[in-house]
Amino acid sequence: MDNTEITIHDIAEILGINSSTVSRALNNSSRVAQKTKDKILKKATELGYQRNHLASNLRKRKTFTIGVIVPRISRHFFSSAIAGIEETAFKAGYNVIICQSLESLEREKSIIDTLLANRVDGVLISISMETKNYDHLKGLKQRKIPFVFFDRHCDIAENSKVVIDDFNAAFTAVEHLIEKNSTNIAHFSGPQNLEIYKNRFKGYKAALEKHKIPFREELVVSSSLMEKDGAQNVQKILALPYKIDGLFCANDVVAIGAIQYLRKIKIRVPEDIAIVGFSNETISSVIEPALTTINQSGMQIGEAATNLLLAKISNENKKQIHETIIVKTNLIERKSTLR
Amino acid sequence: MDNTEITIHDIAEILGINSSTVSRALNNSSRVAQKTKDKILKKATELGYQRNHLASNLRKRKTFTIGVIVPRISRHFFSSAIAGIEETAFKAGYNVIICQSLESLEREKSIIDTLLANRVDGVLISISMETKNYDHLKGLKQRKIPFVFFDRHCDIAENSKVVIDDFNAAFTAVEHLIEKNSTNIAHFSGPQNLEIYKNRFKGYKAALEKHKIPFREELVVSSSLMEKDGAQNVQKILALPYKIDGLFCANDVVAIGAIQYLRKIKIRVPEDIAIVGFSNETISSVIEPALTTINQSGMQIGEAATNLLLAKISNENKKQIHETIIVKTNLIERKSTLR
């Protein structure tokens, strides 16, 4: 039988000492003499002992697992964030359960139930576009499971989040369009229940205001920011009685949809319309013309969110931390605004 | 104290029955009378009981966790595969630990150690470009932990894998170039220690042979297929005394690097050189000209690999399954070969 896993009891028996001492030795407790520790460690290595985390975690009443909820794993921003999360969590000895809501509130709810059933120690969440009601998050609060929003947060009391300064990033983006001599600037916005899109919209408005450009309701088109929305939105703004010469998109995907449609109908970018996106997806540097965009590091946001969550977890039930970390962004100028 | 988790013992005590009966009832054992089951289930729901998986798994000597090793999470093909894996595993009650080797053998080794320490029930792996030695995989075999390769497999005895028919896909791609009147067809190949790149190379060669086009060693350039390699490889083949008019790339990323460099030096695609990639990354439909490529569904491969692994896991130590599943691919014709 080679399925006999080596346990602390095996080591204890072989060395003729008690398993509690073995356990303490392997945890480097000060209650065990150095000489004994050495003896135990040597034997443990010799036998190829590996602690059984299930047993250990059961006793410690912790799972060393965090749940991550993202709208879609394959979106580049999120897969970078996940890379950062995995990396940081792994180093701290935590495992990560990754789930995708696919922009559905229903799925988001059921994912939270599953994560609770799995007794995760904490949750990182970037909410779906459908999420307007936050009751399912209250379940986490009740059970005192710490959670941290990243990127797509929501406006509830006493939350922790890792975000970017959407207002300022949008402000910079729009100001850049103005510097490039755009005067009729449209905005493709996202669902207004999400704070990030609200703030990007506010930044757009503020930049216009600063430069004394009148704000026109009709130039703002909301959608779920998919590629297909790009074409539809372009049709809408071109139908308006203004000569649009600048476009600020709330994400890159919709901007790319717009660029492709504009190319089809022979409107030149950037000559006729200069475009700025948001997120710096991989595609954006490749498309022709390359897209000027706001660069936000998913990796960095993932890392920061994980560190914040781990801090909350180890903080136990003492005073709760409610912190907002703002990760820096920068404007990457490319061909789509080069004029 | 609200941190008191409801256990089967609580339910047992309240109902005045033994906890073993509660356990059996919750597992719908035939050894418990229906009447008792009903009573127990009702009380469990009422108290909001949720089974503690740690305890359950400890007793069952299973973790219900599978480990996944990919070169890079943010690569679109892999994030799609992961989406498929997560989905399938989740449905079967398994959790997934995702790790990225970042194309480093060293990291791949240490990841396998960590997964072993975490007592995963099985492993899905797509090996790194550096992996030429398979000793670290033998560790999995010794411990009888089932594993399944997907996409990037390796040629060891008695393995299971979910792959595509790289030979035929490459054959189709090259034949397509030939149909488009290419006669001097170059190939950007990947590390030859990986079966997939070996087979794509073989497919390239076979298509040439079928159409009586002489094979020339110099037209094959191996690299690690990054975007920057695209430019370098193009320089190499342009320096040759042949008028290259077709290019088959072993992945999309290097093809895109090539397209961008060709655009820069004013060589027209597809007029001067027609190009076919491999994988159908998101970028490929967006780049100008859009890239003709082999479409392989990461999602589908991930699902198939997970199902195969779960079958191996539940198969226990009985006769081992060694299966190879081949997922269908198709050629997507786009502008880069339109002539």
Added chain:
DNA sequence: CATTAAAATACAATCGATTGTATTTTAATG
């Protein structure tokens, strides 16, 4: 209604590690 088999339930050990308390050993001190 006694006998017997089958069904239902209870008992107790177990998975492997951790941890509060009790006991033993060692070292320090006069």
Added chain:
DNA sequence: CATTAAAATACAATCGATTGTATTTTAATG
């Protein structure tokens, strides 16, 4: 060398569920 405190180790309960075996209850039968 006896006394005492400190250090080291052993004992035993525990985390929450599962499971083989023993016991009790129920149903079937003559």
